[in-house]
Amino acid sequence: MAKRNMHQATMQSSNSPQPALRTTDSPEESPGNKDSPEPKEELSPGAEPAEEAGEGSEEPRDEMTLDINRFRKPGEKTFTQRSRLFVGNLPVDIPEEEFKDMFAKYGNISEVFINRERGFGFIRLETRTLAEIAKCELDGTVMNNRPIRIRFATHGSALTVRNLLPAVTNELLEQAFSEFGPVERAIVVTDDRGRPTGRGIVEFANKAAARKALEQCTEGALLLTNTPCPAIVEPSEHFDDEDGQPEKLLHKTQNTIRNES
Amino acid sequence: MAKRNMHQATMQSSNSPQPALRTTDSPEESPGNKDSPEPKEELSPGAEPAEEAGEGSEEPRDEMTLDINRFRKPGEKTFTQRSRLFVGNLPVDIPEEEFKDMFAKYGNISEVFINRERGFGFIRLETRTLAEIAKCELDGTVMNNRPIRIRFATHGSALTVRNLLPAVTNELLEQAFSEFGPVERAIVVTDDRGRPTGRGIVEFANKAAARKALEQCTEGALLLTNTPCPAIVEPSEHFDDEDGQPEKLLHKTQNTIRNES
Numbered sequence A, B: 001m002a003k004r005n006m007h008q009a010t011m012q013s014s015n016s017p018q019p020a021l022r023t024t025d026s027p028e029e030s031p032g033n034k035d036s037p038e039p040k041e042e043l044s045p046g047a048e049p050a051e052e053a054g055e056g057s058e059e060p061r062d063e064m065t066l067d068i069n070r071f072r073k074p075g076e077k078t079f080t081q082r083s084r085l086f087v088g089n090l091p092v093d094i095p096e097e098e099f100k101d102m103f104a105k106y107g108n109i110s111e112v113f114i115n116r117e118r119g120f121g122f123i124r125l126e127t128r129t130l131a132e133i134a135k136c137e138l139d140g141t142v143m144n145n146r147p148i149r150i151r152f153a154t155h156g157s158a159l160t161v162r163n164l165l166p167a168v169t170n171e172l173l174e175q176a177f178s179e180f181g182p183v184e185r186a187i188v189v190t191d192d193r194g195r196p197t198g199r200g201i202v203e204f205a206n207k208a209a210a211r212k213a214l215e216q217c218t219e220g221a222l223l224l225t226n227t228p229c230p231a232i233v234e235p236s237e238h239f240d241d242e243d244g245q246p247e248k249l250l251h252k253t254q255n256t257i258r259n260e261s
Helices: A097-106 A126-137 A171-178 A208-218 A247-260 B096-104 B128-140 B171-181 B208-220 B247-260
Strands: A063-067 A084-088 A111-115 A120-125 A147-154 A158-162 A183-190 A196-204 A231-234 B064-066 B084-088 B109-115 B120-125 B149-150 B157-160 B183-191 B195-204 B232-235
Touching: A063 B128, A063 B183, A084 A126, A084 A208, A097 A120, A097 A126, A097 B084, A111 B232, A120 A126, A120 A171, A126 A147, A126 B064, A126 B128, A158 A171, A158 A208, A171 A208, A196 A208, A208 A231, B064 B109, B084 B128, B084 B208, B096 B120, B096 B128, B120 B128, B128 B149, B171 B183, B171 B195, B171 B208, B208 B232
Parallel strands: none
Antiparallel strands: A063 B064, A084 A120, A084 A147, A111 A120, A158 A196, A158 A231, A183 A196, B084 B120, B084 B149, B109 B120, B157 B195, B157 B232, B183 B195
């Protein structure tokens, strides 16, 4: 793991640290987990965050140092559309170098695009998690008195697959759809016990491949196993269940809706 | 932002860094983004990861130092079930202190539970993103010649809400469901343009509250606005679309299925 670096205490953050809010322990809860059928949880006496606040540390920690290599997983494709961030509310005159430098610490970057007129940009990081870290740390950073806004860009070439047999693995799914074009990610969705749900996600590297897969699987039949059970393929919809619709955005979205209806 | 710390170069990782795999640029792609209606993307000449690899840095970077306070968002509840990690394949004799120390760098911890007999544990971190970082960096860490396995614990008290009017915000959703018990997170799911989908997620702090909400909304009618449009409430299912069903787990899950059928 990365060498720790917890003695520096810097407070450059615009977010004030939050006190631990309520956390309720639910002994009757059963985390149906792949590796553990319903363990009974003894709750440690010090289960209240308030008491645990100092847990495992003598000095206050305001920084964590991570080993970037741990965020590069063997076999994981890099610089995919899943690792692509939209950056809004940028200073209109931001130099490309300054934009790149903001993300430089999160590993390598790719496909940098800036629209200075409209004050937004796009950038790809190596992996999804690195992009999540950058999003979380940089979102709301104040530049020229305006907080920049960072979100994941919509994946333009993702498909949902249904009717998959239990024997289908991520690897088989990827292999089968690679005939239509480069696959960025193929996942057989499992339930909370690791059992396949029959649903899958296939993310292509470009729209053309996604379109081709969609057409050929709709007109013809794609068999992933030697059982006559054709996969049902549909375009994936992109939803935001992270930020959702907060008050502060309501007015904006209401206008959007009004303008479009 | 956190003070950078890129001059140290440590390679303690068990994952070898991956070279950038293919990334295909898709100019026809239209990232339908809240803040930007379909920008045309000029692709910078250096859009190939290979060329960008050194981007923004003169020396190799293997560490990133993050300001933990940036991962504590105002208003975000801490130590929720969403920030709860399952840790499997632990050394059977692991001391609680050693277990806690593994997670100490990621901020404060709570609700530490270890089952030594079966070699697994649970732990809560302050926020979801901090838990994601810990999961990504620690998953696969070899202890006593076995890689530990880290996953998010299933949220035992989550509900899906449908039939929400466009005027309903995260805040209103939380307020409305708080009458049944402590709400950890309430999100009105939006589409890729920020328009509400009519669906919402409500995560309670305990099962009792979720059950109460489920019962009362099924028997009676919960109105979030003064329009007679009752919310439809169902238990949320937990799916894994991150790891899915890789080859290496197939045998295991097949057995599970066989044993259960």
